[in-house]
Amino acid sequence: MRRARLFQMCRRDLLWLAIGFVVFQLTLFGTVDRWLPQVRDPLFAAKESRLRARLDEYPVAPLAVLLGSSRTQLGFQAARLRGDGSVLAFNFGLPASGPVMELVTLRRLLANGIRPSQLFLEITPMMLALRDGHPTEEDMLNGALLDTAELASVRRYYTRTWRLLKPWAEVAAVPAATRRAELRTEIALDTWKPWTHGGDPFLAMDGYGWQPLVVDPTPEDRERLTGLALRQYQPTLCRFAFAEPALRALHDLLDLCRRERIPTNLYVMPEGSLFRSLYPPDALAKVQALLQNLACEWGVPVIDCRTWVADEHFYDSHHLLPAGAAVFTERFGREVLHPLPHMASAKNPMD
Numbered sequence: 001m002r003r004a005r006l007f008q009m010c011r012r013d014l015l016w017l018a019i020g021f022v023v024f025q026l027t028l029f030g031t032v033d034r035w036l037p038q039v040r041d042p043l044f045a046a047k048e049s050r051l052r053a054r055l056d057e058y059p060v061a062p063l064a065v066l067l068g069s070s071r072t073q074l075g076f077q078a079a080r081l082r083g084d085g086s087v088l089a090f091n092f093g094l095p096a097s098g099p100v101m102e103l104v105t106l107r108r109l110l111a112n113g114i115r116p117s118q119l120f121l122e123i124t125p126m127m128l129a130l131r132d133g134h135p136t137e138e139d140m141l142n143g144a145l146l147d148t149a150e151l152a153s154v155r156r157y158y159t160r161t162w163r164l165l166k167p168w169a170e171v172a173a174v175p176a177a178t179r180r181a182e183l184r185t186e187i188a189l190d191t192w193k194p195w196t197h198g199g200d201p202f203l204a205m206d207g208y209g210w211q212p213l214v215v216d217p218t219p220e221d222r223e224r225l226t227g228l229a230l231r232q233y234q235p236t237l238c239r240f241a242f243a244e245p246a247l248r249a250l251h252d253l254l255d256l257c258r259r260e261r262i263p264t265n266l267y268v269m270p271e272g273s274l275f276r277s278l279y280p281p282d283a284l285a286k287v288q289a290l291l292q293n294l295a296c297e298w299g300v301p302v303i304d305c306r307t308w309v310a311d312e313h314f315y316d317s318h319h320l321l322p323a324g325a326a327v328f329t330e331r332f333g334r335e336v337l338h339p340l341p342h343m344a345s346a347k348n349p350m351d
Helices: 002-035 042-057 070-075 099-111 148-157 161-173 180-186 219-238 244-259 281-298 322-337 340-344
Strands: 063-068 088-093 118-122 264-268 302-304
Touching (some): 042 099, 063 070, 070 088, 070 322, 099 118, 118 244, 148 161, 244 264, 244 281, 264 281, 264 322
Parallel strands (some): 063 088, 063 118, 118 264, 264 302
């Protein structure tokens, strides 16, 4: 009788423990989803905090924001263009970002009260293309970075919704475990040690959003990484075909810019000669035709920077080394951003 009673008490305690665990995980998920975006997407939060610091530093300077992929993240040294503060340029490049993530990023910035005077949107041809019958960005966008509302809004750009929902659901199920590192940083669970970065995983990022390559690759490293990049994208470019959901996301992004009356520009980041050789003539023709159509339909300037930087300044023929980033940035500032104060006060070209 005593054993049965003990067993019943243990079963009740275990049940309450399980209920408490589920309630805790659900509460933590809701808190992160709604009130702790820095835990959900720490890279975005790190860039936003740096951008706000620059806005406090240059409160009246026109703000030029570059939204793009890791090519932009590694390749645009906005700090080089601060000059006298007449133009504030900021690098908001995010790894694996295509038109869907660029749309999410712009919506976040606007919702948080950050409004660019000029917006530059990177066009990466591979991110607009089909890969094995689905948009390339489907394989790259991490759904766990999105909140519930964002998740619902981007589902329409996916052909296989489970690729978006799976990482989000895995994180949502047990956030205390899957977001352990971010939560430890947020609640200061650990004090930093002298041999650590004080809990900041983005210490290498400068105050203008540029995050350089932190290692100096040897010639052997560069040859290996270039071969990897060529093998990764060769099938997509050789059978180049636009992904309709990606184009829809790009048009929705441009429509948002028009509705918000944000002067907008499109740009293509530099590529090395080996990477450019992957494009068959018909693929180049399709990309060029798309850029021309976008320029005509939306009234946006298009800046093609593909040949701006010499091969020795890439580490894999499409991501820039710091010296290449300096070359690209100075030319971009001289030829594109220099007239920005005048453009910022001019009539919106997308009206």
